Amino acid sequence: MILSGEEIRARLGKEICISPFCEDSLNPNSYNLTLHNELLVYEEVVLDVKEPNRFRRLQIPEEGLILSPGQLYLARTVEYTETRGLVPMIQGRSSLARLGLFVHCDSGFGDVGFCGHWTMELSAVQPIRIYGGIRICQIAYHEVVGVVREYRNGKYQHNCDIQPSLMYKELGYTRQYEQLQLDFDSLASSCQEQADYSYSTAGNSVGRGRPTQTV
Amino acid sequence: MILSGEEIRARLGKEICISPFCEDSLNPNSYNLTLHNELLVYEEVVLDVKEPNRFRRLQIPEEGLILSPGQLYLARTVEYTETRGLVPMIQGRSSLARLGLFVHCDSGFGDVGFCGHWTMELSAVQPIRIYGGIRICQIAYHEVVGVVREYRNGKYQHNCDIQPSLMYKELGYTRQYEQLQLDFDSLASSCQEQADYSYSTAGNSVGRGRPTQTV
Amino acid sequence: MILSGEEIRARLGKEICISPFCEDSLNPNSYNLTLHNELLVYEEVVLDVKEPNRFRRLQIPEEGLILSPGQLYLARTVEYTETRGLVPMIQGRSSLARLGLFVHCDSGFGDVGFCGHWTMELSAVQPIRIYGGIRICQIAYHEVVGVVREYRNGKYQHNCDIQPSLMYKELGYTRQYEQLQLDFDSLASSCQEQADYSYSTAGNSVGRGRPTQTV
Numbered sequence: 025m026i027l028s029g030e031e032i033r034a035r036l037g038k039e040i041c042i043s044p045f046c047e048d049s050l051n052p053n054s055y056n057l058t059l060h061n062e063l064l065v066y067e068e069v070v071l072d073v074k075e076p077n078r079f080r081r082l083q084i085p086e087e088g089l090i091l092s093p094g095q096l097y098l099a100r101t102v103e104y105t106e107t108r109g110l111v112p113m114i115q116g117r118s119s120l121a122r123l124g125l126f127v128h129c130d131s132g133f134g135d136v137g138f139c140g141h142w143t144m145e146l147s148a149v150q151p152i153r154i155y156g157g158i159r160i161c162q163i164a165y166h167e168v169v170g171v172v173r174e175y176r177n178g179k180y181q182h183n184c185d186i187q188p189s190l191m192y193k194e195l196g197y198t199r200q201y202e203q204l205q206l207d208f209d210s211l212a213s214s215c216q217e218q219a220d221y222s223y224s225t226a227g228n229s230v231g232r233g234r235p236t237q238t239v
Numbered sequence: 240m241i242l243s244g245e246e247i248r249a250r251l252g253k254e255i256c257i258s259p260f261c262e263d264s265l266n267p268n269s270y271n272l273t274l275h276n277e278l279l280v281y282e283e284v285v286l287d288v289k290e291p292n293r294f295r296r297l298q299i300p301e302e303g304l305i306l307s308p309g310q311l312y313l314a315r316t317v318e319y320t321e322t323r324g325l326v327p328m329i330q331g332r333s334s335l336a337r338l339g340l341f342v343h344c345d346s347g348f349g350d351v352g353f354c355g356h357w358t359m360e361l362s363a364v365q366p367i368r369i370y371g372g373i374r375i376c377q378i379a380y381h382e383v384v385g386v387v388r389e390y391r392n393g394k395y396q397h398n399c400d401i402q403p404s405l406m407y408k409e410l411g412y413t414r415q416y417e418q419l420q421l422d423f424d425s426l427a428s429s430c431q432e433q434a435d436y437s438y439s440t441a442g443n444s445v446g447r448g449r450p451t452q453t454v
Numbered sequence: 455m456i457l458s459g460e461e462i463r464a465r466l467g468k469e470i471c472i473s474p475f476c477e478d479s480l481n482p483n484s485y486n487l488t489l490h491n492e493l494l495v496y497e498e499v500v501l502d503v504k505e506p507n508r509f510r511r512l513q514i515p516e517e518g519l520i521l522s523p524g525q526l527y528l529a530r531t532v533e534y535t536e537t538r539g540l541v542p543m544i545q546g547r548s549s550l551a552r553l554g555l556f557v558h559c560d561s562g563f564g565d566v567g568f569c570g571h572w573t574m575e576l577s578a579v580q581p582i583r584i585y586g587g588i589r590i591c592q593i594a595y596h597e598v599v600g601v602v603r604e605y606r607n608g609k610y611q612h613n614c615d616i617q618p619s620l621m622y623k624e625l626g627y628t629r630q631y632e633q634l635q636l637d638f639d640s641l642a643s644s645c646q647e648q649a650d651y652s653y654s655t656a657g658n659s660v661g662r663g664r665p666t667q668t669v
Contacts, residue, residue: 025240025381025382025383025384025455026326026348026381026382026383026384027383027384027385028351028383028384028385028386028387028388029388030385030386030387030388031384031385031386032385034385051350051390052350052351052352052387052388052389052390053326053348053350053351053383053387054348054350066553066580069581070520070581070582070583071553071554071580071581071582071583072518072582072583073518073550073553073582073583073584073585073588074518074583074585077553088287088288088289090285093309094523094579094580095579095580096553096554096579096580098552111456111483113346113348115345115346115347115348116344116345116346117345118345118349118358118395119394119404119405119406119409120288120344120345120404120406121343121344121345121360122313122344122358122360122402122403122404122406123281123286123288123292123311123404123406124286124311124344124360124362125344126344126345127345128551129546129550129551129552129554129555129556129579130545130546130547130548130550130551130556130557131346131543131544131545131546131561131562132346132545133456133483133484133545133592133594134548135481135482135483135484136458136482136483137482143548143552145551145552145554145579147554147579149309149310149311149344149360149362150281150286150309150310150311151284151285151286152285152286152287152288153285153286153287153288153289154288155288155289155410158288158406158410159409162348164348166381166455166456166596167384167455167456168455168456168457168458168483169455169456169457169458169461169597170457170458170460170461170462170464171458171460171461172458172459172460172482172483173458173459173460173482174482175481175482179549180548187552188552189549189550189552189553190549191549191550191552191553191588194549194589195585195588240455240596240597240598240599241541241563241596241597241598241599242598242599242600243566243598243599243600243601243602243603244603245600245601245602245603246599246600246601247600249600266565266605267565267566267567267602267603267604267605268541268563268565268566268598268602269563269565303502303503303504305500308524328561330560330561330562330563331559331560331561332560333560333564333573333610334609334619334620334621334624335503335559335560335619335621336558336559336560336575337528337559337573337575337617337618337619337621338496338501338503338507338526338619338621339501339526339559339575339577340559341559341560342560346561347561364524364525364526364559364575364577365496365501365524365525365526366499366500366501367500367501367502367503368500368501368502368503368504369503370503370504370625373503373621373625374624377563379563381596382599
């Protein structure tokens with residue numbers, strides 16, 4: 025049993041929270057979610073399921089960003105959602121599918137009780153220019169049978185940022201995660217600001233490309 | 240709640256229309272749909288979500304057509320379907336998935352009330368030869384909860400042809416859509432018919448590669 | 455209606471069989487399945503929907519195996535499952551999707567009544583190292599409406615091995631399937647064992663790369 029659009033609206037503030045909510049985005053049996061203008065790409069030549077994999081951030085500029093085939097772009101929804109007593113499901117929109125854009129690599133079914141922004145896995149069959157703020161995917165809701173033990177303390181609960189894979193955590197990766205995170209953009213801009221820039225300070229200025237979230 | 244094959248048959252002529260319908264194509268909980276022998280490929284080097292993107296048509300010949308990785312092929316079902324009061328869902332067939340053929344880029348869930356032929360987005364992991372008329376995908380039906388406002392005037396309602404993305408319409412593209420559509424095939428055949436072919440007439444003979452549907 | 459994790463547990467031994475079953479793998483509305491360490495890749499330059507396509511086996515070694523983009527890897531679950539009166543569905547795990555790993559090319563919905571190991575179609579957006587025994591995908595269960603005629607004698611029923619596509623069977627392929635299957639690994643090891651190895655015996659030593667399953 026999938027909830028109709030009217031039923032999604034009727035359950036807002038109860039089992040369903042979508043924030044912000046916009047009436048125009050309601051479909052016959054789903055709700056459109058929008059693309060945040062920040063993306064994340066891995067920096068490893070070969071990704072490893074057992075290791076934390078380095079990544080860096082990209083901004084989608086006003087004039088759009090061209091996605092290249094063979095490259096994975098992690099993205100997130102602008103909307104924060106909470107779902108209780110229902111199975112939430114993220115699915116691509118037909119309008120973007122018709123341009124060869126995958127928005128996720130799995131079936132898109134989430135866990136009952138998931139709260140957070142949705143991380144999407146964008147990959148393109150052919151090169152395609154996308155823009156921040158477009159309606160990128162849809163959320164739909166399936167009813168659930170039986171006693172529910174909600175997703176509470178999972179690896180991805182309460183994500184408010186794009187969240188890369190944490191698979192390595194369940195595979196016993198225990199080393200301190202001390203990867204060197206180079207931030208060439210801020211290095212470059214620092215170079216321009218400071219003529220006497222010294223590389224010895226580079227170690228302190230690295231981050232994830234977003235100053236508010238240093239590691 | 241997904242409809243069983245028997246239940247799909249029981250609802251034919253009521254909530255469900257599949258035309259033509261063939262008893263052999265009924266599965267335990269879905270119905271097989273067949274591939275029309277016409278495909279559509281985009282002609283842009285970079286697709287753009289905000290623009291109408293040029294395309295051309297391909298026929299799948301009798302001996303089959305090899306799909307190349309990194310290329311998107313829009314296709315359609317031979318069957319016309321109507322679905323009322325249920326959520327229709329298109330999914331690939333396991334036999335084609337096992338050959339690395341994707342038939343769509345999203346989860347395949349449609350809207351309650353959708354009437355038309357289904358546009359599919361074929362993409363191949365490895366080169367693969369396909370044929371017109373093969374059973375390419377399946378349609379399944381989910382029950383819906385709550386008051387239903389059907390998909391009526393949507394962008395893709397009543398599609399009887401392969402329908403490329405109309406995403407640009409919701410992104411405020413207002414210019415007259417006057418792209419130059421080159422039709423090299425009919426140019427070539429005209430050349431053969433007319434020895435005194437003059438390039439000055441090329442502007443009038445362009446089309447979508449199908450004479451019955453000029454723009 | 456999707457079964458909750460508790461409901462999946464409650465139906466074990468009735469409609470649902472998952473063997474082996476491990477309590478830790480139960481999620482709020484699905485169950486995690488694990489990857490067998492054997493893979494299968496096709497050996498054809500161009501796959502053909504109408505033909506049996508040659509393949510060979512790969513073992514995932516202890517140190518993992520790097521999956522290359524543009525290559526399809528058929529895999530299977532360690533677990534054997536049986537599902538009666540419910541629609542089973544295989545879906546990727548978010549942790550692997552976030553690394554750009556597709557585990558199937560279709561929506562993952564199976565047939566009511568399917569018994570066997572699940573064949574998966576692994577494909578990677580970027581190169582990725584995977585390992586045998588990881589929790590690779592999830593099985594979820596949808597309730598079904600109407601009289602059920604179960605999947606009994608289907609092409610893929612009772613699969614206990616990785617099963618390549620049998621699409622050619624429904625497309626009228628009738629020739630005896632006598633492809634030459636070269637087994638370079640055992641050829642090479644034979645060479646090392648026997649200094650007087652003669653190429654004239656090669657014709658007798660071919661197989662599918664697994665000695666216990668000669669053709």
